[in-house]
Each structure stands twice: as structure tokens, then as C-alpha cells.
Amino acid sequence: MTGYLCQDIPLNSNQSEPQKSSDLIASLQAEQSARPSKFSTAHKLMAFVCGIFMLGGGGAFAVANMQAGSAEEITQRMVASDVSSLVAGQNLSSLVGQQNFLLYRSERLQANDTAESLLERLGVSDPSASAFLRRNALVNQNLWGRHGRFVTAEVNNNFELERLTVRWVTDDSGKFQRLTVKQSETDDGFEAVLDQGDLTRTSRLAHGVIQSSLFAAADAANLPDPVAIQLAEMFSASVNFHKDLRKGDTFTVVYEALEADGEPLRSGRVLSAEFVNKGKPFQALWFQENEGDKGAYYALDGSNLRRAFLATPLEFSRVSSNFGSRFHPIKKTWRNHNGIDYAATTGTPIRTVGDGVVKESGWSNSYGNVVYIDHGGNKVTVYAHMSRRDVKTGERVSQGQVIGAVGSTGMSTGPHLHFEFRVNGEFKDPQIIARESVAAAPIAKATKQRFDALAEATRMKFEVAPLMMQASAE
Numbered sequence: 328m329t330g331y332l333c334q335d336i337p338l339n340s341n342q343s344e345p346q347k348s349s350d351l352i353a354s355l356q357a358e359q360s361a362r363p364s365k366f367s368t369a370h371k372l373m374a375f376v377c378g379i380f381m382l383g384g385g386g387a388f389a390v391a392n393m394q395a396g397s398a399e400e401i402t403q404r405m406v407a408s409d410v411s412s413l414v415a416g417q418n419l420s421s422l423v424g425q426q427n428f429l430l431y432r433s434e435r436l437q438a439n440d441t442a443e444s445l446l447e448r449l450g451v452s453d454p455s456a457s458a459f460l461r462r463n464a465l466v467n468q469n470l471w472g473r474h475g476r477f478v479t480a481e482v483n484n485n486f487e488l489e490r491l492t493v494r495w496v497t498d499d500s501g502k503f504q505r506l507t508v509k510q511s512e513t514d515d516g517f518e519a520v521l522d523q524g525d526l527t528r529t530s531r532l533a534h535g536v537i538q539s540s541l542f543a544a545a546d547a548a549n550l551p552d553p554v555a556i557q558l559a560e561m562f563s564a565s566v567n568f569h570k571d572l573r574k575g576d577t578f579t580v581v582y583e584a585l586e587a588d589g590e591p592l593r594s595g596r597v598l599s600a601e602f603v604n605k606g607k608p609f610q611a612l613w614f615q616e617n618e619g620d621k622g623a624y625y626a627l628d629g630s631n632l633r634r635a636f637l638a639t640p641l642e643f644s645r646v647s648s649n650f651g652s653r654f655h656p657i658k659k660t661w662r663n664h665n666g667i668d669y670a671a672t673t674g675t676p677i678r679t680v681g682d683g684v685v686k687e688s689g690w691s692n693s694y695g696n697v698v699y700i701d702h703g704g705n706k707v708t709v710y711a712h713m714s715r716r717d718v719k720t721g722e723r724v725s726q727g728q729v730i731g732a733v734g735s736t737g738m739s740t741g742p743h744l745h746f747e748f749r750v751n752g753e754f755k756d757p758q759i760i761a762r763e764s765v766a767a768a769p770i771a772k773a774t775k776q777r778f779d780a781l782a783e784a785t786r787m788k789f790e791v792a793p794l795m796m797q798a799s800a801e
């Protein structure tokens with residue numbers, strides 16, 4: 328997913344409709360063909376995408392237009408810096424007609440991109456730029472084949488490339504790499520430079536309403552996939568995100584984003600979140616008791632959200648789903664199905680839902696590759712039909728540790744994980760076990776005051792976010 332929240336202010340405050348970037352380009356093109364003009368140091372126009380952007384973890388919200396755009400509109404992001412010259416209320420196309428301009432557009436590099444396909448998506452029509460991008464050594468080393476890298480183009484009146492910037496992160500040093508291709512006086516017409524910049528950490532707020540699925544709502548709210556997954560994981564003991572979601576459920580999430588030159592490169596940890604399921608709110612706040620502590624998610628009353636057991640052995644994802652058919656697909660009979668089946672692609676990592684000891688890691692004709700884990704207290708979990716097993720009998724494992732991968736070994740008609748939670752030999756619902764299992768320690772008395780202040784501020788954010796969305800949509 329390539330959507331981003333907006334950090335820009337609207338170009339025209341009187342405008343009630345969100346300015347779609349594709350419309351903007353069309354209007355720019357129309358103006359340009361009617362009135363060709365030479366490129367000079369141009370005014371930079373600004374359009375915007377939707378979203379709420381929150382500065383630096385503080386309380387100040389800057390609201391941009393919150394209409395959810397299509398994915399295409401979101402990726403075709405245009406930004407400008409010379410805002411001061413733009414008068415609120417002034418008609419965009421009249422500005423375009425009078426002045427030269429630069430367009431800024433960003434795209435993620437795709438796996439099979441060529442110079443031509445990338446430039447086309449960026450709105451560039453420039454054979455010499457395309458030739459330079461094909462033959463330059465720095466570009467070849469750092470761009471082609473590196474899919475996912477964030478590319479920004481500055482494009483002039485004639486849809487020629489002025490500057491192309493690629494930004495990416497290679498390690499945790501707090502720096503990012505920056506490859507810049509820009510027009511120059513050389514015979515090539517362009518030059519390429521590789522350098523580094525400092526990443527900045529910001530926090531962002533997103534709010535969404537479920538229409539069909541969590542990921543559809545996340546896309547509409549410009550929420551990156553890893554953040555949507557964290558959201559589903561942190562509330563998994565309370566809400567089964569495969570089965571329990573209802574149309575009209577809402578979420579509000581504050582999460583970290585790492586930015587390079589003001590462009591969001593990566594999402595980080597969820598700092599606080601609310602999920603309202605069937606009218607019932609679930610809230611969480613990330614808190615470290617002391618600097619350097621591991622940190623954990625707490626409910627706003629200070630109780631710890633961590634449980635002794637995870638609700639599911641597979642991380643929530645776009646492709647996995649759980650299905651609980653009691654009809655045996657090979658024996659073609661109804662039977663008492665003692666587990667939950669999760670559909671997932673072969674190779675999807677399987678994690679143990681709790682700490683324990685591997686009772687058996689082996690093979691059976693019906694279960695194929697199977698792992699039994701003893702969690703003590705007569706609790707045993709079973710993971711069947713694996714494509715591979717990563718643990719040995721007798722090994723100690725800890726919650727969340729990967730113990731193998733999804734497969735279709737044994738009596739199975741397709742890749743899935745068959746999972747059982749047995750207590751005293753009896754099958755139990757793992758969701759209920761997770762919910763009721765002993766939670767980790769609540770917030771300590773010594774830090775409770777600090778926590779409560781943060782919880783109060785968080786509660787306010789959750790209250791304000793839907794109102795802001797409503798207001799900006801009207």
C-alpha cells in the first residue's frame with residue numbers, strides 16, 4: 328500500500344470538493360496546451376491528499392481534507408513549498424495559466440519497473456531523462472530492482488524531469504540514503520549524487536470506519552498495512568478480526584512514522600489505538616514505565632493487554648482467514664472438528680500462542696508435520712499440516728516464537744493450519760482462553776500518575792478524531 332497522510336494545508340480554503348490530483352493534472356495539461364510557457368524558477372503549486380496529520384506527538388492537529396481518495400489519487404501526491412504566494416480563494420487554474428510551475432509526484436518503485444514505466448507513472452515525458460536513468464551507474468546500483476523504494480519527481484511545465492529523488496533506509500542508524508538525479512550543464516544533461524540525510528520521527532493519527540473489512544477501511548484511511556496488522560494484533564484477545572467485525576465499527580490510531588525530507592518512508596509502532604466493535608470500545612496505549620524498559624500496551628485504566636496466550640497462532644494478514652468447517656473434506660463426513668482451521672499460503676510463519684515445552688515435533692498420517700506444545704497446567708496446543716517444523720521435541724519455546732510454517736501435509740486438501748487448544752484433553756476456544764488467561768502486571772503505583780495523564784490525553788484524541796473527520800467531510 329502506498330497511501331500517506333497529508334501534512335499540507337489546503338491550497339484553497341473555499342474549496343468544498345477535494346482536489347483530485349488526476350483532475351489537477353488534467354487541468355494543468357489543458358492550461359499548458361492553451362498557453363505554452365518556458366520553464367523558469369517556477370512557483371510551486373500545492374495540492375493535497377486526505378488525512379489528518381498530527382505533529383510530533385503533541386496535541387495539535389492540523390486537518391487537511393479528510394475525504395478518502397482512491398489509491399491512485401493518494402499515490403499521485405503533489406506537494407509544493409511556495410505557499411505564501413497563493414491567496415486563499417484564488418482559482419487554481421487561473422494561477423496555472425499565469426505562472427510556470429513544478430509538479431511534485433511520488434511513487435513506490437515496483438518490482439518490474441523500467442525507466443519508462445516509472446517516469447510514466449510520475450507524469451514525466453522526457454526521453455533524455457529516461458536514457459540517463461537507464462545508463463547511469465549510481466541509478467543502476469540503487470534503483471532498478473529495488474522495489475518499494477520511494478521515488479519523488481519534480482516535473483516542469485513541459486513534463487520534463489527537473490529532479491528525481493530516491494529515498495530509502497538500510498539500517499537503524501537514524502539515517503536514510505538519498506539518490507538525487509538532477510538537470511545539469513554536462514553533456515548528459517543530468518547528474519546523479521548519492522548522500523545521506525537524517526530521519527525524523529513524527530506521529531500520525533488516522534481514523535476509519537469499517538465498511539467491508541479492516542484492510543479496506545485501512546486503505547481508505549491511508550493507514551499502512553503494518554499499522555493495520557498491529558491494530559488487529561493488539562486487540563486480538565477481545566476482537567476476532569476475521570469474524571467479529573461489523574459495518575460501522577470504527578478505529579482511531581496514533582502511530583509513529585519515520586520521515587525523510589518530510590516524506591513518510593516507514594511506519595513504526597502504534598502509540599495508541601481505539602477500536603469500537605459493535606458499539607463497544609477497546610482502547611490501548613503504549614507505555615514504558617522507565618526509559619529503556621521494554622514497554623507494553625495497556626488499557627486506559629492501566630491494566631496490561633498482554634495475555635499468557637495469544638488468540639491466534641498466525642499473525643493477522645490480508646490473506647489469512649479462519650474457517651471452522653466441521654465437514655471432513657477427505658472422509659466426506661460430518662465430524663466433531665476439534666480445532667480451528669486457518670487458511671493461509673504455504674510458508675506463512677506459525678507461532679506458539681504461549682510459553683512452553685515442545686512435547687512432540689513429528690509426523691502423523693492425518694496431521695502430517697505436527698507440533699504439540701505443553702504449556703503446563705494441563706494445557707496443550709497442537710499445530711498440524713505444517714510444511715516445515717522449526718522446533719525439536721523437548722525444546723523450550725516462548726510466546727510468539729515461530730515453530731514452523733503453514734503447509735498441506737497429512738490429510739489436507741489445501742494449505743492451512745489446523746490448530747487445537749486442549750485443556751485437560753478437551754478442545755477449547757482459543758479466543759476465550761486468550762481473553763481469560765492471566766494478564767501481565769498492571770501499571771506500577773509509582774508511575775500510575777504519569778500514566779493517567781497520558782491516558783487522559785489519549786482519551787481526548789479518541790473523542791476528537793471522529794468529530795474532525797465529520798467536520799472535514801462536510
Ligand SMILES: [Zn+2]
Pocket residue numbers: 664666667668744745746
Ligand atoms: Zn482442521
